[in-house]
Amino acid sequence: MSGEMNAIAEAHKAVGLESPTHHAIVANTMKGIPPDDGHRTGTKAAALTDDIRLMVDATGPGIIGSRDRALVLLGSRGAFRRSELVGLDVGDCAFGRTA
Numbered sequence: 044m045s046g047e048m049n050a051i052a053e054a055h056k057a058v059g060l061e062s063p064t065h066h067a068i069v070a071n072t073m074k075g076i077p078p079d080d081g082h083r084t085g086t087k088a089a090a091l092t093d094d095i096r097l098m099v100d101a102t103g104p105g106i107i108g109s110r111d112r113a114l115v116l117l118g119s120r121g122a123f124r125r126s127e128l129v130g131l132d133v134g135d136c137a138f139g140r141t142a
Contacts (some may be wrong), residue, residue, distance in 0.1 A: 047105065095119045 048069075052062040071131050090098070095115060102111040118128050 090119060 048064045052064045055064075056064040097129070098115045099112050102108040114128055117123065117131070118125075
């Protein structure tokens, strides 16, 4: 049993409740969660300015190319994760010039 499972079991025990950690649904859920050793896996080096330029130059014309350029530039400028970029809606953005 993992440290988290022990903590949950002990917290329930302390207040006189049955631990949910013995239920099959909890056990199956925990099997699907990979162990966390405290280190990020698969981290990559940040893209440099020349890399960003190459990505922007590689986009196609038209609306799809405009979308791709916007995603590359927004992602690099805002240091967004992929999940944050794909979750953006037009309404989340403010358009205009800044001084």
